[in-house]
Amino acid sequence: MEEVLNMQNRNYTMVQAGLFEKLGSVTEAPAKGKLFLKESLGLTSMEVSLNQLPPRGEVPFYHKHKENEELYVIIRGRGQVQVDGEILEVTEGSAVRMAPQGVRTLRNTSETEDLYFIVIQAKEHxxxxxxxTDGIILEEPVKW
Structure with a gap:
C-alpha cells in the first residue's frame, strides 16, 4: 500500500493521496479504491472521500443516511447513480445531490475506463x- 502524505499547521491540514488511478494502492479492502478524508484532515463539518471504481464495478449495496445529504461529483469516466429506483446517467462534470432518505447506489458502466468521483457528506440544512455571506476579502496584496 502506498503512503498518503499528510501536512499540518495551525490553520490548515493537507493530504496528498496521489493520483486518482492509484487510489486502489493507498486503500485496503473492504473500501478498496475509496479514501475517506475526515480523520486524516481533521474535518469537523463534513466527510469527503476520493473514489476509484474499476470498469463494470459497482457499489454492491443500497444505502441511505440518518441526517447527512451527499454530493457526488464525477471527475472522470461514466456511470450510473440510482436514487429511489431512478437511474441517472453521469459523466465527467456531473454533480448529484442526494437527500439523506434517498436510497442510493452507483456503478461504472464503462467496459474499459475507471470511474473517478468525490463524495461530500454533510448534515442536511x-x-x-x-x-x-461568509467570505471576507482582505485589503492586503497577494504575495507569492
Missing amino acids: SLTQWVM
Whole structure:
C-alpha cells in the first residue's frame, strides 16, 4: 500500500493521496479504491472521500443516511447513480445531490475506463453561510 502524505499547521491540514488511478494502492479492502478524508484532515463539518471504481464495478449495496445529504461529483469516466429506483446517467462534470432518505447506489458502466468521483457528506440544512455571506476579502496584496 502506498503512503498518503499528510501536512499540518495551525490553520490548515493537507493530504496528498496521489493520483486518482492509484487510489486502489493507498486503500485496503473492504473500501478498496475509496479514501475517506475526515480523520486524516481533521474535518469537523463534513466527510469527503476520493473514489476509484474499476470498469463494470459497482457499489454492491443500497444505502441511505440518518441526517447527512451527499454530493457526488464525477471527475472522470461514466456511470450510473440510482436514487429511489431512478437511474441517472453521469459523466465527467456531473454533480448529484442526494437527500439523506434517498436510497442510493452507483456503478461504472464503462467496459474499459475507471470511474473517478468525490463524495461530500454533510448534515442536511446545516449550511448557514457560504462564499458570499461568509467570505471576507482582505485589503492586503497577494504575495507569492
